[in-house]
Amino acid sequence: MCRRVDAAQALSELTALSAQITSAIVVDGDGSAIASTFDESSAAELAKTVQELVAAAGRAGDGRQVAQLEVSTSAGSVFLVRESERTIAATTRPEPAAGLVFYDLKTTLRSIADQAKPKPKARKKAEADAAA
């Protein structure tokens, strides 16, 4: 639950800081939405579409794994970044600065991954002395 709240916070900061990004969703490897700027029912549906988008991009590349994707249309653009099992997808206004959007998405995805990692426990002094 805490992980989802942190991810939601990261997405809220992303859409607040980027003038170009209008919405975003983070999808886990099992196809579930970790966080999104959409309501819960739309997010579940959209997570499936994002998974389909990743699969379609893989088929277009003869089975290669897609790392990034940009689809530009006159109505706006869709960006997608994949790292390990997680995918972040975002929509933007037409003609965005693609490099900046990719940078923002990668940074957000990494911050969510860092939050998910458990912090290493501090070793007791006696254990540390024994090891030394």
Add this chain to the structure above:
Amino acid sequence: MPRRKFVTGLALAASLAGAVLFRRRSRGRDRVDLYYDDGSTLSLGDGSPEASIVLPLARRVLAAATS
């Protein structure tokens, strides 16, 4: 001298019109850019069969964002 000015003005007007036309035409086209894990990239135009699979899914995402 006036002829030289006329030719320069004409060239400037033509290049400006060309730039505007190019921008308008490229704006109307849908495009898919794919970047793969192995470092390769693939750009697909609106008419390609691969783009015809990817584009409807992306439009669905865009529609959800605007609704």
